[in-house]
Amino acid sequence: MSLQLVANVIVLASIYALVSTGYVLIYRVSRVLNLAHGELMMIGAYLLVSTASLFNNDPVVALALAAIFGLVMGIVVYAVLMRWLTGEAVLAAVLITIALGILLRGLSILIWTSQQFYPAATFGWKNPSVHLLPGVQVSAASLAIVVLTIVVYVGLFVFLQFTRWGIRMRAAGQNPLLAEQRGIRLHAVYAFAWGLSTFTASLAGMLLSLDSGVEYTMATIGLKAFPAALVGGLDSLLGAVIGALIVATAEILAIQYVNPLLSDVVPFVVLLIVLAIRPWGLFGSREQLDRV
Amino acid sequence: MNDQVAYTQDLALLGTRSRRVRFAFALVVMMVLPFILKPFLLDLANQVLLAVIGALALMLLTGFAGLISLGTAGLLGAGAYTVGMLVREIAAPFWVTLPAAALLGAFLGLIFGLPSLRLRGLYLAISTLGLHFIVVYLGGEYEAREALSTGVIIDSPSIGGFSLTSAIGWYFVLLAFAALALLISVNLQRSRTGRAWRALNARDVVAGALGIDVQRFKLLAFMVSSTMTAVAGALFAYYRNFVSIDAFSLYLTVQYVAMIIIGGMGSIFGALLGAGFVILFPYAIEAAAAFLPARFGNMVFALDYAAFGVVMILFLLLEPAGLIGIWRRIRHAFFSRRTGPAS
Numbered sequence: 001m002s003l004q005l006v007a008n009v010i011v012l013a014s015i016y017a018l019v020s021t022g023y024v025l026i027y028r029v030s031r032v033l034n035l036a037h038g039e040l041m042m043i044g045a046y047l048l049v050s051t052a053s054l055f056n057n058d059p060v061v062a063l064a065l066a067a068i069f070g071l072v073m074g075i076v077v078y079a080v081l082m083r084w085l086t087g088e089a090v091l092a093a094v095l096i097t098i099a100l101g102i103l104l105r106g107l108s109i110l111i112w113t114s115q116q117f118y119p120a121a122t123f124g125w126k127n128p129s130v131h132l133l134p135g136v137q138v139s140a141a142s143l144a145i146v147v148l149t150i151v152v153y154v155g156l157f158v159f160l161q162f163t164r165w166g167i168r169m170r171a172a173g174q175n176p177l178l179a180e181q182r183g184i185r186l187h188a189v190y191a192f193a194w195g196l197s198t199f200t201a202s203l204a205g206m207l208l209s210l211d212s213g214v215e216y217t218m219a220t221i222g223l224k225a226f227p228a229a230l231v232g233g234l235d236s237l238l239g240a241v242i243g244a245l246i247v248a249t250a251e252i253l254a255i256q257y258v259n260p261l262l263s264d265v266v267p268f269v270v271l272l273i274v275l276a277i278r279p280w281g282l283f284g285s286r287e288q289l290d291r292v
Numbered sequence: 293m294n295d296q297v298a299y300t301q302d303l304a305l306l307g308t309r310s311r312r313v314r315f316a317f318a319l320v321v322m323m324v325l326p327f328i329l330k331p332f333l334l335d336l337a338n339q340v341l342l343a344v345i346g347a348l349a350l351m352l353l354t355g356f357a358g359l360i361s362l363g364t365a366g367l368l369g370a371g372a373y374t375v376g377m378l379v380r381e382i383a384a385p386f387w388v389t390l391p392a393a394a395l396l397g398a399f400l401g402l403i404f405g406l407p408s409l410r411l412r413g414l415y416l417a418i419s420t421l422g423l424h425f426i427v428v429y430l431g432g433e434y435e436a437r438e439a440l441s442t443g444v445i446i447d448s449p450s451i452g453g454f455s456l457t458s459a460i461g462w463y464f465v466l467l468a469f470a471a472l473a474l475l476i477s478v479n480l481q482r483s484r485t486g487r488a489w490r491a492l493n494a495r496d497v498v499a500g501a502l503g504i505d506v507q508r509f510k511l512l513a514f515m516v517s518s519t520m521t522a523v524a525g526a527l528f529a530y531y532r533n534f535v536s537i538d539a540f541s542l543y544l545t546v547q548y549v550a551m552i553i554i555g556g557m558g559s560i561f562g563a564l565l566g567a568g569f570v571i572l573f574p575y576a577i578e579a580a581a582a583f584l585p586a587r588f589g590n591m592v593f594a595l596d597y598a599a600f601g602v603v604m605i606l607f608l609l610l611e612p613a614g615l616i617g618i619w620r621r622i623r624h625a626f627f628s629r630r631t632g633p634a635s
Contacts, residue, residue, distance in 0.1 A: 085609075098604075099604035099608065102600055105597050106594045226418075230418065272422045272426075275419050
């Protein structure tokens with residue numbers, strides 16, 4: 001495997017890892033699988049399109065504003081939709097997220113049309129190739145994704161491990177009943193988890209749109225990141241990184257050596273293999289899984 | 293299950309007088325309908341009949357046996373592609389392609405069903421989703437290899453020189469298939485198999501303790517459902533005279549899932565209502581879009597997505613029992629004295 005391929009794997013794995021934090025956060029805290037995650041990520045990218053056209057001289061303001069909207073979006077989704085399903089069958093919650101995904105797809109086209117946008121061009125940014133080593137180059141935006149993924153993971157680790165809200169989140173995930181008994185407001189914790197989830201997803205969507213533009217097909221990337229989360233174990237952030245690396249490696253190798261059409265399939269083939277052998281994932285907690 | 297029981301139960305299908313009257317009424321309506329409908333509406337009726345087969349298949353699996361599948365589009369695609377490939381490669385007639393599609397469906401049902409022996413709920417949904425992508429990939433790979441940029445064109449099936457091209461002819465063929473699917477569903481529901489499925493749905497561990505062969509009935513549910521879905525896919529290919537893998541997106545799966553949710557989980561009549569609702573919905577939206585500002589005129593499909601998402605959410609939040617639940621409540625409110633407690 002050439003070094004260029006290694007670089008490609010790392011970039012793709014970073015994308016998957018960054019997106020799968022959202023799946024893991026929500027699943028870990030509330031046992032809900034959010035199948036609208038890809039669409040929420042896409043909306044995050046579109047929000048940047050809008051803020052970029054408002055503040056085209058001030059990229060920092062535009063990016064910050066879009067990121068804040070990304071955070072608010074998840075809280076709104078929880079407050080308006082998911083809140084009413086607490087305690088209901090998990091399936092109903094998943095079906096709601098599927099319906100939400102369809103709704104967001106329609107809305108995004110109604111609001112932003114089906115045309116492709118390049119927010120980087122609005123800022124007047126170029127996206128030059130960076131030569132890391134002789135013969136190895138990645139785009140500047142890709143490099144930013146890798147760096148941001150590392151920052152987000154370190155940030156989430158510190159947040160979950162040491163801060164008050166992080167500990168509350170873990171408590172709610174471990175045992176909601178006891179957590180509530182201790183005075184943790186579950187709805188607030190869940191809403192915050194949804195906000196963080198769409199926040200990281202929006203960051204991923206924004207950087208992807210800076211790299212290669214955004215159109216309504218972006219949601220597919222979110223769906224492909226899901227196997228990464230599951231391979232690692234749906235409730236483990238460390239697992240999501242490892243899962244992302246595994247899925248990205250398999251995908252890049254398949255594209256390079258077998259058939260480019262395999263790109264959409266490979267993540268799910270990896271997923272099926274893991275489901276057959278070790279359904280709780282590499283680092284997931286075993287007892288939580290609803291198995292036969 | 294022996295034949296004798298199935299036969300007597302079959303007779304009992306129309307056991308009461310009111311049932312016979314209702315059945316005769318439905319029969320007359322269905323027979324007269326194609327002759328009074330305009331061509332456009334007749335096409336809609338045909339689409340609904342096609343959807344009914346798939347919706348019933350999914351209702352058997354999810355509504356009765358409680359096994360979640362997101363593989364409907366993949367299975368429909370597999371059925372359609374069986375027809376496409378056989379017609380293209382060896383010019384096979386329909387009496388070869390339809391059984392072939394059914395066989396492939398049964399086989400895929402076995403494959404789709406295998407994860408269900410170990411996984412439940414979400415994880416099962418995810419594994420069927422994975423299989424969906426594999427089936428779609430294989431179809432796309434075939435298109436790419438054969439350099440078919442637009443899909444496979446299929447001639448209408450012909451029986452002894454008579455080619456099935458007219459919409460009315462198709463109506464009766466599809467009606468026959470839909471009626472067959474309905475009969476199979478009703479009978480499965482009323483027989484030992486259906487009771488076993490309901491036990492699995494309630495709690496599979498207990499079902500096993502009651503002496504139900506859990507693995508066998510789970511796989512059977514997947515196989516029956518997948519066979520019906522694949523046949524529906526094959527009919528779809530013939531009806532459209534055309535197969536392209538683009539038609540079998542994840543959105544199609546969502547539509548079928550929506551049919552059984554909107555119709556009412558666990559009810560056969562609900563599957564029929566849901567199929568009608570979901571198929572007709574885009575046309576209603578299109579008609580409504582005519583009154584909206586011109587800006588939305590060329591984005592009807594986006595409007596359709598958004599409205600469909602909203603309707604699904606509303607049903608899930610406000611009326612989990614679906615259309616059938618609404619119907620029962622209305623019937624209860626108006627005719628409660630005559631029909632007794634809602635069944």
